[in-house]
Amino acid sequence: GAGVSQSPSNKVTxxxxxxxxxxxxxxxxxxxxxxxxSLGQGLEFLIYFQGNSAPDKSGLPSDRFxxxxxxxxxxxxxxxxxxxxDSAVYLCASSPWGDSNQPQHFGDGTRxxxx
Amino acid sequence: TQLLEQSPxxxxxxxxENLTVYCNSSSVFSSLQWxxxxxxxxxxxxxxxxxxxxxxxxxxxxxQFGDARKDSSLHITAAQPGDTGxxxxxxxKAGGTSYxxxxxxxxxxxxxxx
Numbered sequence: 127g128a129g130v131s132q133s134p135s136n137k138v139t140x141x142x143x144x145x146x147x148x149x150x151x152x153x154x155x156x157x158x159x160x161x162x163x164s165l166g167q168g169l170e171f172l173i174y175f176q177g178n179s180a181p182d183k184s185g186l187p188s189d190r191f192x193x194x195x196x197x198x199x200x201x202x203x204x205x206x207x208x209x210x211x212d213s214a215v216y217l218c219a220s221s222p223w224g225d226s227n228q229p230q231h232f233g234d235g236t237r238x239x240x241x
Numbered sequence: 242t243q244l245l246e247q248s249p250x251x252x253x254x255x256x257x258e259n260l261t262v263y264c265n266s267s268s269v270f271s272s273l274q275w276x277x278x279x280x281x282x283x284x285x286x287x288x289x290x291x292x293x294x295x296x297x298x299x300x301x302x303x304x305q306f307g308d309a310r311k312d313s314s315l316h317i318t319a320a321q322p323g324d325t326g327x328x329x330x331x332x333x334k335a336g337g338t339s340y341x342x343x344x345x346x347x348x349x350x351x352x353x354x355x
Contacts, residue, residue, distance in 0.1 A: 130283070159342070168247070168329055168345035169284070182342060217283055227272045227291055227333070230343065232283030 128152070130233035132218050138239045141210060147203040147236045151220030158201050159230060160193060161217045169217060175201060176224050205238075213240045244268070245332050247346030254320055255354050262315040262328055262349045270332035273306055273313045274343065278327040287315075320353045327351075 131150040139145055151158050156177055161169040171185040175195045186192070190208075195201040205212055215237050219230035246265045254260055264273065272291045276284035288297050290306035290313060297304045301324075303316040313330055327350050331343040 161345075166327065166348065166350055168245075168347045169331075169343075171342060171344070174342055219283070224342075227289060229274065229286040229289065232285070234281065234283050 130218055130220055130231050132216075132233035132236050134236055135234065136237045136239075138241065139208060140241050141208060143208055144204065144206045145208055145238065147205075147216050147218075147238070149201045149203070149218030149220075149233060151199065151201070151218070152231055153199075155220035155222055155231070156198060157221045157224040157228075158195060159219045159221075160201070160203050161219065163215045163217055163235070172203070172216075174224065208238075208240045210240045213238055245330055245344055245346040247330055247349055249349060250347060251350050251352075253352045253354070256321055257319050258353075260317050260320055260351070262330075262351075263312070264314065264330035264332075264346050265312045266332060267311065268332070269310050270334070270344075271310070272333045273310070274331045274333070275304055275313070275315055276329040276331060278329060278348075284327075284329055317351075320351075322353045322355050325351055325353050 133148045158175040160172040163169050173193050174182040177198045178195050190206045193203045215235040217235040219232045221228040221230050248263050274289045275287045278284040288304045293308045293310045295306045301318045305314050327348050329348045330346040334342050
């Protein structure tokens with residue numbers, strides 16, 4: 127597709143389970159970002175990838191959160207031992223390269239609900 | 242920490258009214274972006290302002306970047322129900338090697354009633 131694709135679109139899981147969220151950026155985009163959004167709120171930065179490297183992981187809330195990117199394309203955000211406070215919409219964005227003046231193209235997000 | 246304070250948080254108006262959303266910070270940003278988000282979708286970029294004092298117009302929307310690049314505003318003239326949505330401002334890190342990390346405001350939920 128032409129845009130950023132995220133899967134699954136919705137995920138409901140029990141507290142304590144691990145979850146994996148996937149992001150397919152726009153082809154050719156080297157910069158990839160993960161954000162978290164609580165209901166009706168602004169976005170909280172989690173992690174930034176340039177190619178397969180993550181120069182900025184400063185937004186990851188705890189060591190239960192990790193992310194990787196392979197082949198300079200697909201990225202996976204993993205949350206281990208999920209807690210109820212992890213419930214949110216997780217958004218992925220990409221841009222051609224990391225530059226402050228470039229727009230970020232967002233996927234529609236994964237809505238994660240922890241029971 | 243670079244914080245962006247966005248106000249108001251909620252705005253409910255009648256069709257045809259004008260409105261302004263504000264985005265303020267004590268930090269300098271290299272650019273300021275405005276996004277609009279609809280339920281179940283990701284944010285979509287409306288505009289990027291880069292130069293202090295810059296004004297950009299997009300149909301009935303007017304965006305302004307403060308002279309010191311610490312604040313911005315979005316003004317909508319003659320609002321329409323189709324303008325309903327969540328409006329987000331986002332500042333890009335200033336100084337050093339900027340890689341495009343965005344700091345978002347809390348958002349403004351706009352509802353325009355017919």
